[in-house]
Amino acid sequence: MLRDDDEAHQRLERAAALERAHARRPLRLASFLGSWAFGLLRSPRSPAPHPPPPAEVPDGSVALTWIGHATVRIAYRGVSCVTDPHLGRWVLAARRAVAPGFDAQTLRPVDLVLISHAHRDHLHPATLAQLAGPGTTVVVPARCADLVANLGFGRVVELDVGETHDHGKVRATLVPARHFGARRPGETKGRGYGGYVLRGEGPTVYYAGDTAYFSGFSEVGHRFKPEIAILPIGGYAPAPFRKDHMSPLDAVHAFEDTGARSFLPVRYGSFRLSHEPLDEPRTWLSAVLAERGLESRVHLLEHGETALLTRALAG
16 A cells, blocks of 8 residues: 555556656647638637626625636626726637637626736737626736726726725735736836736635746645636747646645645737647646545536535535
C-alpha cells in the first residue's frame, strides 16, 4: 500500500508526463490554418439549452454562468457582474465556434462590467454598448477608459493594481496578472491589465483575466483567500504563447496556489485563437484533474450553464 507522500509523488510524475507529451507534439501549421479557414465557412454551433441565469441569488451564495470564452456572469444577491463580455461572432479573423450561452437581452440589467485588459477578445465595444446603461458601471484597468467612454455607461472607473471599487455590497479589487495590455501592435499608451477579486455577500471570487502562470496566484491566495478561482486554460500553443497564457496544467497549479475550494475554467472552446485543437484544453484538464484527484472541485460548465455556490458548499 502506497504512503500518502508516495502516491502524491506519483501523481505529480504522471501530470508532468502529460505535459511533456503535449510539449513534444509537433506544431502542424497547415492543420491549424485548415481548421481556421474551415471555421470561416461555418456558423457558430448553438450550445445546449440551459435555464437563464437566476434573477435572484440566495443570501450567502454566488451564481456563476459561463457565457463563453472569458465572459462569466457573477451574481451576488442584489448585484450582477459580467467579466470581459464578448457576444460577437468574430475576433479579428477568427470566427466564433460556439455561440454565446445567452444574448445581451438575457444578461441585462447588469450592474457591474469588469474588463481585465484591452485585447479584442476581452474588450468588445459592440457587446459593451448592448450592456451599457445609466445604471451600469464599467471598471477598466489604468489607461483604458478612452476605449469605453462613449458606449453609454453610467459610470466609467479606472483602477490601478491594488485599487478597489465598491458597488453596493460588492467590492472589486484589481490584482496583478502576467500578460500585456496593448490594444494594437506597437501601441505606446501603456495600458493596464490584471484580474479581479470580488467580495460580496457570498463566496469570494477571483477572476484572473488572461495570464501566464506566476507567483501572483499565491499572493492572491494569501491576501484575499478566494473560495472560487476563475482561470483561463486555453491559448498555450505554440509553446512561446505560454509566456502570456496558461496550459491546463499551469491552471491547475495556479488553482492550488490560490487555495481556492472551487475552480471554474474559461477561455477555451469558443474561438480558435491559438494552435491547440478547440477541444484539447478541456480534455487535457480532465486528465490532469483525474491524476491529482481534483475532479470534485472543478466546475466544467457548458456554454450558458450556471453553478450556484455557497460559502459552505463552494467546492
